[in-house]
Amino acid sequence: MEEVVQELSGLFEETPVLIAVYDGFDRLRYANKAFRAAYFIEPGEMPLWADLMRRNHQASRGTVIHAADFEEWLRSTQSRRGKMGFRAFETDLLDGRWLWMTETMQADGWMLCIASDITGLRARSRAVRQDRDLAIKASYTDELTGVANRRFVMGRIEDMLQRGAAVRGCLAVLDIDGFKAINDRFGHQTGDQILRDFTIKVHGLVQRTHCFGRVGGEEFVLVMPGTSLEEAALIVEKMLVIVRKSRPLTERPDFSYTFSAGIAACREGDIALSLYSRADKALYCAKMAGRNRIQLDGSASDQSAASG
DSSP states (O other): OHHHHHHHHHHHTTOSSEEEEEOTTSBEEEEOHHHHHHHTOOTTOOOBHHHHHHHHHHTTOSBOOOOSOHHHHHHHHHTTTTOSSEEEEEEEBTTSOEEEEEEEEOTTSOEEEEEEEOTTSOHHHHHHHHHHHHHHHHHTBOTTTOSBOHHHHHHHHHHHHTSOGGGOOEEEEEEETTHHHHHHHHOHHHHHHHHHHHHHHHHTTOOTTSEEEEEETTEEEEEETTOOHHHHHHHHHHHHHHHHHOOOOTTOTTOOOOEEEEEEEOOTTOOHHHHHHHHHHHHHHHHHTTSSSEEETTOSSEEOOOOO
């Protein structure tokens, strides 16, 4: 991919089309002059996408963001960004321009972004397209937590299973321990607060090429393409630790909570249902073994996070 970046630099520096390349960690590795001008990037600068969006939002420039809470918008957008092989959408800039942008993913996690200025399209058509894009986003987003919903996550499981055997990965099913008791004791409003806290804590550790979403109630799923069972266990292990340390209720500073997880690796001949079923059975074993731990599919022993 480094060679491709060098070719882009030579071919497209002066084109009015916006062109950028991000690596697997979502760090900008190349942007032509048009892209740098639109998003206020200095030559040679390589910010993370999240940092770029955050600083432009704070300076009231760059992308138009219709959200009262920027960080919530950022989590929601990251839950879909880079999760599909190809994505196309429209975006507004605060300078009045309207862009048609495409994101093309490579197998190694690098992403090519190309945007064209379509400001000249009729205003009525623009409003219709914006409403369409908002409806599409809503159909893929969990309303309470802002991350991907069941429909979007299941699509990413299908995408992972369609890859070659060498680059398939793992699926983890995560479930908050004793959530019904939390709701019964403190009420559903507090329960919702716990769900949002869990989302924030876990999402902070999700890799760009992985997909994290809520599939219902207190159950979440983490799709990890190109990840071995051992690597997946280490990723979820870190999540166990950070959630265990969380104290989300300011009025109850001693309150803490945990979650359990089941992890299964893709097998030849898997469909989404069979992979999900094995991960779910592993989750059940983790619950039966005492909760606050990880169970790997096909493993008799559970994995629990280091105390902390």
